[in-house]
Amino acid sequence: MAVQPSAQSSTGPSTQATGQQSVTPLFLDSSALSIPTLTILQADGSLMAGASAPEIDPSLAQKIYADMVYTRSLDERMVGAQRQGRLSFYLTCTGEEASIAGTIAAFKSDDMVMGQYREQLALRFRGFTTEQFMSQLFSNIYDLGKGRQMPVHYGSRELNFMTIRSPLATQIPQAAGYAYGQKRAGNKACTLCYFGEGAASEGDFHAGLNLAAVLKCPVVFVARNNGYAISTPASQQYAGDGIAARGIGYGIKTIRVDGNDILAVYSAALEARKLAVEGQQPVLIETMSYRLGAHSTSDDPSGYRSRDEEQQWREKDPIRRMKNWLLKQGWWDEERDAKLYENYRREILEQLKLAEKHPKPALQELITDVYQTPPAQLREQLQALETHIAKYPDRYPPLSPSQDFGTDNGTGNGTGNGAVDKEGAQP
Numbered sequence: 001m002a003v004q005p006s007a008q009s010s011t012g013p014s015t016q017a018t019g020q021q022s023v024t025p026l027f028l029d030s031s032a033l034s035i036p037t038l039t040i041l042q043a044d045g046s047l048m049a050g051a052s053a054p055e056i057d058p059s060l061a062q063k064i065y066a067d068m069v070y071t072r073s074l075d076e077r078m079v080g081a082q083r084q085g086r087l088s089f090y091l092t093c094t095g096e097e098a099s100i101a102g103t104i105a106a107f108k109s110d111d112m113v114m115g116q117y118r119e120q121l122a123l124r125f126r127g128f129t130t131e132q133f134m135s136q137l138f139s140n141i142y143d144l145g146k147g148r149q150m151p152v153h154y155g156s157r158e159l160n161f162m163t164i165r166s167p168l169a170t171q172i173p174q175a176a177g178y179a180y181g182q183k184r185a186g187n188k189a190c191t192l193c194y195f196g197e198g199a200a201s202e203g204d205f206h207a208g209l210n211l212a213a214v215l216k217c218p219v220v221f222v223a224r225n226n227g228y229a230i231s232t233p234a235s236q237q238y239a240g241d242g243i244a245a246r247g248i249g250y251g252i253k254t255i256r257v258d259g260n261d262i263l264a265v266y267s268a269a270l271e272a273r274k275l276a277v278e279g280q281q282p283v284l285i286e287t288m289s290y291r292l293g294a295h296s297t298s299d300d301p302s303g304y305r306s307r308d309e310e311q312q313w314r315e316k317d318p319i320r321r322m323k324n325w326l327l328k329q330g331w332w333d334e335e336r337d338a339k340l341y342e343n344y345r346r347e348i349l350e351q352l353k354l355a356e357k358h359p360k361p362a363l364q365e366l367i368t369d370v371y372q373t374p375p376a377q378l379r380e381q382l383q384a385l386e387t388h389i390a391k392y393p394d395r396y397p398p399l400s401p402s403q404d405f406g407t408d409n410g411t412g413n414g415t416g417n418g419a420v421d422k423e424g425a426q427p
Protein backbone atom coordinates (compact mmCIF):
# COMPACT_ATOMS: atom_id res chain seq x y z
CA MET A 1 0.00 0.00 0.00
CA ALA A 2 1.28 3.44 -0.84
CA VAL A 3 2.20 5.66 2.07
CA GLN A 4 -0.20 8.52 2.46
CA PRO A 5 1.31 11.88 3.23
CA SER A 6 -0.10 13.48 6.34
CA ALA A 7 -2.70 16.20 6.05
CA GLN A 8 -1.27 19.67 5.49
CA SER A 9 -1.79 22.72 7.58
CA SER A 10 -1.83 25.95 5.60
CA THR A 11 1.22 27.25 7.46
CA GLY A 12 3.25 24.08 7.92
CA PRO A 13 5.93 22.77 5.64
CA SER A 14 4.79 21.14 2.41
CA THR A 15 5.18 17.39 2.45
CA GLN A 16 2.48 16.86 -0.14
CA ALA A 17 3.99 14.87 -2.99
CA THR A 18 2.93 15.66 -6.51
CA GLY A 19 2.14 13.16 -9.25
CA GLN A 20 0.24 9.89 -9.20
CA GLN A 21 0.04 7.39 -6.38
CA SER A 22 1.28 3.85 -6.90
CA VAL A 23 0.12 0.70 -5.19
CA THR A 24 3.37 -1.26 -5.69
CA PRO A 25 6.90 -0.15 -4.72
CA LEU A 26 8.19 1.86 -7.66
CA PHE A 27 11.76 3.15 -7.69
CA LEU A 28 12.64 5.76 -10.23
CA ASP A 29 15.91 6.12 -12.04
CA SER A 30 17.23 8.76 -14.41
CA SER A 31 15.20 7.29 -17.26
CA ALA A 32 12.19 8.91 -15.57
CA LEU A 33 13.61 12.24 -16.64
CA SER A 34 14.45 12.90 -20.25
CA ILE A 35 16.16 16.26 -20.70
CA PRO A 36 16.44 17.49 -24.29
CA THR A 37 19.32 19.65 -25.52
CA LEU A 38 18.30 22.80 -27.35
CA THR A 39 20.16 23.10 -30.67
CA ILE A 40 19.38 25.66 -33.35
CA LEU A 41 22.53 26.15 -35.39
CA GLN A 42 24.42 23.52 -37.38
CA ALA A 43 28.16 23.54 -38.02
CA ASP A 44 27.78 24.88 -41.56
CA GLY A 45 25.81 27.89 -40.33
CA SER A 46 22.38 26.62 -41.39
CA LEU A 47 19.54 26.12 -38.93
CA MET A 48 18.27 22.76 -37.71
CA ALA A 49 15.11 21.59 -39.46
CA GLY A 50 12.13 23.28 -37.83
CA ALA A 51 14.33 25.63 -35.75
CA SER A 52 14.15 29.39 -35.91
CA ALA A 53 16.79 31.89 -34.90
CA PRO A 54 16.04 34.25 -32.00
CA GLU A 55 15.39 37.83 -32.99
CA ILE A 56 18.75 39.55 -33.08
CA ASP A 57 20.04 42.80 -34.54
CA PRO A 58 22.88 42.44 -37.06
CA SER A 59 24.95 44.86 -34.97
CA LEU A 60 24.44 42.81 -31.79
CA ALA A 61 25.27 39.60 -33.64
CA GLN A 62 28.46 41.20 -34.96
CA LYS A 63 29.39 42.45 -31.49
CA ILE A 64 28.88 39.01 -29.97
CA TYR A 65 31.05 37.49 -32.68
CA ALA A 66 33.74 40.16 -32.27
CA ASP A 67 33.85 39.61 -28.51
CA MET A 68 34.25 35.87 -29.05
CA VAL A 69 37.14 36.52 -31.43
CA TYR A 70 38.62 39.02 -28.98
CA THR A 71 38.58 36.52 -26.13
CA ARG A 72 40.12 33.79 -28.31
CA SER A 73 42.88 36.21 -29.31
CA LEU A 74 43.43 37.36 -25.73
CA ASP A 75 43.62 33.77 -24.52
CA GLU A 76 46.12 32.73 -27.18
CA ARG A 77 48.35 35.72 -26.54
CA MET A 78 48.28 35.39 -22.75
CA VAL A 79 49.07 31.68 -22.77
CA GLY A 80 52.02 32.63 -24.98
CA ALA A 81 53.03 35.35 -22.50
CA GLN A 82 52.92 32.84 -19.65
CA ARG A 83 55.09 30.42 -21.65
CA GLN A 84 57.58 33.24 -22.20
CA GLY A 85 57.76 33.78 -18.47
CA ARG A 86 56.17 37.22 -18.63
CA LEU A 87 53.03 36.25 -16.75
CA SER A 88 52.63 33.88 -13.80
CA PHE A 89 49.30 32.24 -14.59
CA TYR A 90 46.37 32.26 -17.00
CA LEU A 91 43.04 30.50 -17.66
CA THR A 92 41.39 30.37 -21.07
CA CYS A 93 37.76 30.27 -22.18
CA THR A 94 38.73 28.51 -25.42
CA GLY A 95 35.91 26.38 -26.80
CA GLU A 96 33.32 27.81 -24.42
CA GLU A 97 32.94 31.27 -25.96
CA ALA A 98 29.34 30.75 -27.08
CA SER A 99 28.25 29.70 -23.57
CA ILE A 100 29.41 33.04 -22.21
CA ALA A 101 28.64 35.35 -25.14
CA GLY A 102 25.15 33.94 -25.67
CA THR A 103 24.23 34.39 -22.02
CA ILE A 104 25.74 37.78 -21.20
CA ALA A 105 24.21 39.29 -24.37
CA ALA A 106 20.71 38.50 -23.09
CA PHE A 107 21.19 40.42 -19.85
CA LYS A 108 21.03 44.12 -18.97
CA SER A 109 23.98 46.15 -17.81
CA ASP A 110 22.57 46.60 -14.29
CA ASP A 111 22.22 42.84 -13.81
CA MET A 112 25.00 41.58 -11.54
CA VAL A 113 27.43 39.00 -12.91
CA MET A 114 29.16 36.51 -10.64
CA GLY A 115 31.62 34.34 -12.51
CA GLN A 116 33.94 31.44 -11.77
CA TYR A 117 37.16 32.34 -13.65
CA ARG A 118 36.58 31.50 -17.31
CA GLU A 119 34.12 34.28 -18.11
CA GLN A 120 36.41 37.08 -19.30
CA LEU A 121 34.13 37.36 -22.33
CA ALA A 122 31.31 38.67 -20.13
CA LEU A 123 33.54 41.48 -18.93
CA ARG A 124 34.62 42.26 -22.45
CA PHE A 125 30.99 42.37 -23.58
CA ARG A 126 30.35 45.04 -20.96
CA GLY A 127 33.28 47.15 -22.05
CA PHE A 128 36.28 46.05 -19.99
CA THR A 129 39.23 47.38 -21.96
CA THR A 130 42.40 45.61 -23.04
CA GLU A 131 44.30 47.96 -20.76
CA GLN A 132 42.13 46.88 -17.82
CA PHE A 133 42.66 43.19 -18.59
CA MET A 134 46.41 43.72 -18.81
CA SER A 135 46.61 45.82 -15.65
CA GLN A 136 44.94 43.02 -13.70
CA LEU A 137 46.99 40.26 -15.31
CA PHE A 138 50.26 42.08 -14.59
CA SER A 139 49.14 43.42 -11.18
CA ASN A 140 50.36 46.88 -12.04
CA ILE A 141 49.46 50.20 -10.46
CA TYR A 142 46.40 50.56 -12.69
CA ASP A 143 44.83 47.25 -11.63
CA LEU A 144 41.38 47.90 -10.15
CA GLY A 145 42.16 45.18 -7.60
CA LYS A 146 45.41 46.87 -6.56
CA GLY A 147 47.50 43.86 -7.52
CA ARG A 148 46.22 41.80 -4.63
CA GLN A 149 44.73 38.96 -6.64
CA MET A 150 46.14 36.23 -8.84
CA PRO A 151 45.87 36.86 -12.57
CA VAL A 152 42.34 36.39 -14.05
CA HIS A 153 40.61 37.38 -10.81
CA TYR A 154 39.02 40.38 -12.48
CA GLY A 155 36.34 42.56 -10.99
CA SER A 156 34.62 45.79 -11.94
CA ARG A 157 32.17 47.68 -9.80
CA GLU A 158 31.36 49.96 -12.71
CA LEU A 159 30.43 47.00 -14.93
CA ASN A 160 28.52 45.10 -12.23
CA PHE A 161 30.98 42.25 -12.36
CA MET A 162 31.76 40.85 -8.93
CA THR A 163 35.43 40.09 -8.34
CA ILE A 164 36.37 36.49 -9.16
CA ARG A 165 37.24 34.36 -6.16
CA SER A 166 39.33 31.20 -6.11
CA PRO A 167 37.40 28.96 -3.71
CA LEU A 168 35.06 27.05 -6.00
CA ALA A 169 31.29 27.58 -5.90
CA THR A 170 31.35 30.35 -3.30
CA GLN A 171 29.72 32.62 -5.88
CA ILE A 172 26.63 30.40 -6.01
CA PRO A 173 25.05 31.12 -2.59
CA GLN A 174 26.35 34.68 -2.89
CA ALA A 175 24.45 35.03 -6.17
CA ALA A 176 21.29 33.67 -4.56
CA GLY A 177 21.68 36.17 -1.73
CA TYR A 178 22.47 39.05 -4.05
CA ALA A 179 19.42 38.22 -6.15
CA TYR A 180 17.30 38.12 -3.02
CA GLY A 181 18.47 41.67 -2.36
CA GLN A 182 17.46 42.65 -5.89
CA LYS A 183 14.06 41.10 -5.34
CA ARG A 184 13.60 43.08 -2.13
CA ALA A 185 14.77 46.27 -3.79
CA GLY A 186 12.20 45.65 -6.52
CA ASN A 187 14.54 47.09 -9.12
CA LYS A 188 13.80 44.55 -11.88
CA ALA A 189 17.41 43.50 -12.10
CA CYS A 190 18.71 39.98 -11.66
CA THR A 191 21.96 38.10 -11.12
CA LEU A 192 23.75 35.98 -13.67
CA CYS A 193 25.88 33.32 -12.00
CA TYR A 194 28.38 31.14 -13.87
CA PHE A 195 30.06 28.00 -12.58
CA GLY A 196 31.54 24.77 -13.90
CA GLU A 197 30.07 21.29 -13.60
CA GLY A 198 32.92 20.49 -11.20
CA ALA A 199 31.94 23.35 -8.90
CA ALA A 200 28.44 21.85 -8.84
CA SER A 201 29.86 19.04 -6.67
CA GLU A 202 30.49 21.54 -3.87
CA GLY A 203 28.06 21.90 -0.99
CA ASP A 204 27.71 25.57 -1.86
CA PHE A 205 26.01 24.62 -5.13
CA HIS A 206 23.25 22.76 -3.28
CA ALA A 207 22.85 25.42 -0.62
CA GLY A 208 22.73 28.17 -3.23
CA LEU A 209 20.21 26.51 -5.52
CA ASN A 210 17.91 25.50 -2.71
CA LEU A 211 18.06 28.98 -1.20
CA ALA A 212 17.27 30.56 -4.57
CA ALA A 213 14.40 28.14 -5.21
CA VAL A 214 12.74 28.52 -1.83
CA LEU A 215 13.14 32.29 -1.65
CA LYS A 216 12.30 32.68 -5.35
CA CYS A 217 15.35 34.75 -6.15
CA PRO A 218 15.77 36.29 -9.61
CA VAL A 219 19.03 34.56 -10.46
CA VAL A 220 20.03 32.73 -13.62
CA PHE A 221 22.55 29.98 -12.94
CA VAL A 222 24.69 28.99 -15.89
CA ALA A 223 26.38 25.63 -15.40
CA ARG A 224 29.16 25.44 -17.97
CA ASN A 225 29.48 21.72 -18.47
CA ASN A 226 32.82 21.50 -20.28
CA GLY A 227 33.47 17.85 -19.52
CA TYR A 228 36.29 18.29 -17.01
CA ALA A 229 37.18 19.55 -13.55
CA ILE A 230 40.93 19.90 -14.11
CA SER A 231 41.81 16.25 -14.97
CA THR A 232 38.61 14.63 -13.71
CA PRO A 233 36.19 13.83 -16.53
CA ALA A 234 32.48 14.41 -16.03
CA SER A 235 31.98 10.62 -16.06
CA GLN A 236 33.85 10.46 -12.74
CA GLN A 237 32.14 13.49 -11.26
CA TYR A 238 28.50 12.43 -11.17
CA ALA A 239 26.29 9.44 -11.90
CA GLY A 240 23.07 11.32 -12.64
CA ASP A 241 21.99 13.22 -15.73
CA GLY A 242 24.40 16.14 -15.59
CA ILE A 243 23.65 19.32 -13.70
CA ALA A 244 20.25 19.98 -15.28
CA ALA A 245 18.64 17.07 -13.42
CA ARG A 246 19.64 18.69 -10.13
CA GLY A 247 17.95 21.98 -11.02
CA ILE A 248 14.68 20.16 -11.57
CA GLY A 249 15.22 18.38 -8.26
CA TYR A 250 15.38 21.73 -6.51
CA GLY A 251 12.20 22.92 -8.21
CA ILE A 252 14.03 25.30 -10.53
CA LYS A 253 13.04 25.87 -14.16
CA THR A 254 15.86 24.29 -16.10
CA ILE A 255 17.07 24.03 -19.68
CA ARG A 256 19.98 22.20 -21.29
CA VAL A 257 21.51 23.73 -24.38
CA ASP A 258 24.25 23.01 -26.87
CA GLY A 259 26.90 25.31 -25.47
CA ASN A 260 28.71 25.63 -28.80
CA ASP A 261 25.59 26.98 -30.48
CA ILE A 262 25.36 30.72 -30.03
CA LEU A 263 21.74 30.92 -31.17
CA ALA A 264 20.58 28.18 -28.81
CA VAL A 265 22.40 29.73 -25.85
CA TYR A 266 21.14 33.23 -26.64
CA SER A 267 17.52 32.21 -27.07
CA ALA A 268 17.58 30.16 -23.85
CA ALA A 269 19.20 33.06 -21.99
CA LEU A 270 16.66 35.62 -23.24
CA GLU A 271 13.85 33.44 -21.96
CA ALA A 272 15.69 32.68 -18.73
CA ARG A 273 16.14 36.36 -17.91
CA LYS A 274 12.46 36.96 -18.57
CA LEU A 275 11.46 34.11 -16.26
CA ALA A 276 13.83 35.39 -13.56
CA VAL A 277 12.83 39.05 -13.68
CA GLU A 278 9.16 38.90 -14.64
CA GLY A 279 8.48 35.67 -12.77
CA GLN A 280 10.80 36.43 -9.79
CA GLN A 281 12.31 32.96 -9.71
CA PRO A 282 15.63 31.23 -10.33
CA VAL A 283 16.48 29.49 -13.59
CA LEU A 284 19.22 27.00 -14.45
CA ILE A 285 20.85 26.73 -17.86
CA GLU A 286 23.27 23.87 -18.46
CA THR A 287 25.51 24.58 -21.45
CA MET A 288 27.08 21.45 -22.92
CA SER A 289 30.50 22.29 -24.28
CA TYR A 290 34.16 21.36 -24.00
CA ARG A 291 37.24 22.95 -22.47
CA LEU A 292 39.46 22.94 -25.55
CA GLY A 293 42.52 24.25 -23.75
CA ALA A 294 44.36 23.05 -20.69
CA HIS A 295 42.66 23.69 -17.35
CA SER A 296 45.17 26.47 -16.74
CA THR A 297 48.73 27.27 -17.72
CA SER A 298 49.79 24.96 -14.85
CA ASP A 299 48.09 21.95 -16.47
CA ASP A 300 48.96 19.54 -19.28
CA PRO A 301 45.87 17.66 -20.56
CA SER A 302 47.89 15.18 -22.63
CA GLY A 303 48.21 13.08 -19.47
CA TYR A 304 44.49 12.47 -19.12
CA ARG A 305 42.73 12.80 -22.47
CA SER A 306 43.35 11.96 -26.10
CA ARG A 307 44.13 14.23 -29.02
CA ASP A 308 41.32 12.51 -30.91
CA GLU A 309 38.81 13.60 -28.32
CA GLU A 310 40.08 17.18 -28.50
CA GLN A 311 39.97 17.10 -32.29
CA GLN A 312 36.34 15.98 -32.29
CA TRP A 313 35.42 19.02 -30.24
CA ARG A 314 37.66 21.35 -32.21
CA GLU A 315 35.48 20.55 -35.18
CA LYS A 316 32.50 21.89 -33.24
CA ASP A 317 34.22 25.25 -32.66
CA PRO A 318 31.54 27.74 -31.58
CA ILE A 319 33.32 30.67 -33.25
CA ARG A 320 33.50 29.03 -36.66
CA ARG A 321 29.87 27.96 -36.34
CA MET A 322 28.75 31.49 -35.64
CA LYS A 323 30.91 32.89 -38.41
CA ASN A 324 29.31 30.50 -40.91
CA TRP A 325 25.88 31.73 -39.83
CA LEU A 326 26.91 35.39 -40.08
CA LEU A 327 28.29 34.78 -43.58
CA LYS A 328 25.04 33.11 -44.61
CA GLN A 329 23.08 36.08 -43.25
CA GLY A 330 25.22 38.42 -45.33
CA TRP A 331 26.26 40.18 -42.11
CA TRP A 332 29.98 39.37 -42.35
CA ASP A 333 32.77 38.82 -44.86
CA GLU A 334 36.23 37.30 -44.91
CA GLU A 335 37.99 40.63 -45.27
CA ARG A 336 36.37 42.01 -42.11
CA ASP A 337 37.17 38.77 -40.36
CA ALA A 338 40.88 38.91 -41.15
CA LYS A 339 41.04 42.56 -40.09
CA LEU A 340 39.29 41.83 -36.82
CA TYR A 341 41.82 39.17 -35.82
CA GLU A 342 44.72 41.33 -36.94
CA ASN A 343 43.54 44.42 -35.03
CA TYR A 344 42.91 42.48 -31.84
CA ARG A 345 46.31 40.79 -32.01
CA ARG A 346 48.03 44.13 -32.43
CA GLU A 347 46.02 45.86 -29.70
CA ILE A 348 46.59 43.06 -27.19
CA LEU A 349 50.31 42.90 -27.85
CA GLU A 350 50.68 46.68 -27.58
CA GLN A 351 48.81 46.81 -24.28
CA LEU A 352 50.70 43.80 -22.94
CA LYS A 353 54.01 45.53 -23.58
CA LEU A 354 52.81 48.67 -21.83
CA ALA A 355 51.26 46.88 -18.86
CA GLU A 356 54.30 44.82 -17.99
CA LYS A 357 56.44 47.94 -17.78
CA HIS A 358 54.26 49.74 -15.25
CA PRO A 359 55.35 49.40 -11.62
CA LYS A 360 53.50 47.26 -9.11
CA PRO A 361 51.39 49.01 -6.49
CA ALA A 362 53.15 50.41 -3.45
CA LEU A 363 53.51 47.82 -0.72
CA GLN A 364 51.30 49.83 1.61
CA GLU A 365 48.40 49.15 -0.73
CA LEU A 366 48.30 45.66 0.68
CA ILE A 367 46.59 46.88 3.82
CA THR A 368 44.46 49.76 2.60
CA ASP A 369 40.70 49.62 2.04
CA VAL A 370 40.03 46.88 4.56
CA TYR A 371 40.10 48.77 7.86
CA GLN A 372 39.65 52.52 8.13
CA THR A 373 42.84 52.53 10.19
CA PRO A 374 44.98 49.45 9.62
CA PRO A 375 45.46 47.64 12.95
CA ALA A 376 48.86 47.25 14.59
CA GLN A 377 49.46 43.64 13.56
CA LEU A 378 48.91 44.48 9.87
CA ARG A 379 51.33 47.39 10.14
CA GLU A 380 53.86 45.08 11.80
CA GLN A 381 53.51 42.52 9.01
CA LEU A 382 53.94 45.23 6.42
CA GLN A 383 57.06 46.42 8.20
CA ALA A 384 58.45 42.87 8.20
CA LEU A 385 57.73 42.56 4.48
CA GLU A 386 59.45 45.86 3.75
CA THR A 387 62.51 44.72 5.68
CA HIS A 388 62.53 41.40 3.83
CA ILE A 389 62.27 43.03 0.41
CA ALA A 390 64.96 45.54 1.30
CA LYS A 391 67.23 42.57 2.06
CA TYR A 392 66.52 40.76 -1.24
CA PRO A 393 65.66 43.58 -3.66
CA ASP A 394 66.65 41.64 -6.80
CA ARG A 395 64.02 38.98 -6.00
CA TYR A 396 61.12 41.41 -6.27
CA PRO A 397 59.66 43.49 -9.10
CA PRO A 398 59.93 47.27 -9.06
CA LEU A 399 57.24 48.73 -6.87
CA SER A 400 55.59 52.10 -6.92
CA PRO A 401 57.49 54.27 -4.38
CA SER A 402 56.38 53.85 -0.80
CA GLN A 403 54.94 56.85 0.92
CA ASP A 404 54.82 57.69 4.56
CA PHE A 405 51.85 55.73 5.81
CA GLY A 406 50.80 58.44 8.26
CA THR A 407 47.13 58.38 9.21
CA ASP A 408 44.56 57.07 6.79
CA ASN A 409 42.04 59.65 5.76
CA GLY A 410 39.30 57.08 6.04
CA THR A 411 38.06 57.40 2.49
CA GLY A 412 38.70 53.70 2.02
CA ASN A 413 39.60 54.23 -1.60
CA GLY A 414 43.30 53.85 -1.23
CA THR A 415 44.02 57.41 -2.19
CA GLY A 416 44.46 58.90 1.23
CA ASN A 417 47.90 57.51 1.94
CA GLY A 418 49.85 59.02 -0.86
CA ALA A 419 49.63 55.90 -3.03
CA VAL A 420 48.90 56.23 -6.73
CA ASP A 421 45.25 56.96 -7.41
CA LYS A 422 44.41 54.02 -9.65
CA GLU A 423 40.72 54.71 -9.88
CA GLY A 424 41.19 57.79 -11.94
CA ALA A 425 44.64 57.12 -13.28
CA GLN A 426 45.48 56.44 -16.89
CA PRO A 427 48.87 55.23 -18.05
Ligand SMILES: Cc1ncc(C[n+]2csc(CCOP(=O)(O)OP(=O)(O)O)c2C)c(N)n1
Pocket (backbone or CB within 6 Å): 118, 166, 167, 168, 195, 196, 197, 198, 199, 200, 224, 226, 228, 229, 230, 291, 295
Ligand atom coordinates in the same frame (compact mmCIF):
# COMPACT_ATOMS: atom_id res chain seq x y z
C1 LIG B 1 36.94 24.79 -2.85
C2 LIG B 1 37.95 24.50 -3.91
N1 LIG B 1 38.36 23.23 -4.12
C3 LIG B 1 39.26 22.97 -5.08
C4 LIG B 1 39.77 23.98 -5.86
C5 LIG B 1 40.80 23.66 -6.94
N2 LIG B 1 40.18 23.76 -8.26
C6 LIG B 1 40.30 24.89 -9.00
S1 LIG B 1 39.49 24.78 -10.43
C7 LIG B 1 38.96 23.21 -10.13
C8 LIG B 1 38.09 22.47 -11.12
C9 LIG B 1 36.79 23.13 -11.38
O1 LIG B 1 36.12 22.50 -12.44
P1 LIG B 1 34.81 23.12 -13.06
O2 LIG B 1 33.94 23.68 -12.00
O3 LIG B 1 34.20 22.09 -13.93
O4 LIG B 1 35.31 24.37 -13.90
P2 LIG B 1 36.21 24.41 -15.22
O5 LIG B 1 37.62 24.61 -14.77
O6 LIG B 1 36.01 23.14 -15.94
O7 LIG B 1 35.74 25.59 -15.99
C10 LIG B 1 39.44 22.78 -8.90
C11 LIG B 1 39.18 21.44 -8.32
C12 LIG B 1 39.33 25.30 -5.59
N3 LIG B 1 39.75 26.34 -6.30
N4 LIG B 1 38.40 25.53 -4.63
Ligand SMILES: [Mg+2]
Pocket (backbone or CB within 6 Å): 196, 197, 198, 224, 225, 226, 227, 228, 229, 230
Ligand atom coordinates in the same frame (compact mmCIF):
# COMPACT_ATOMS: atom_id res chain seq x y z
MG1 LIG C 1 34.36 21.82 -15.95
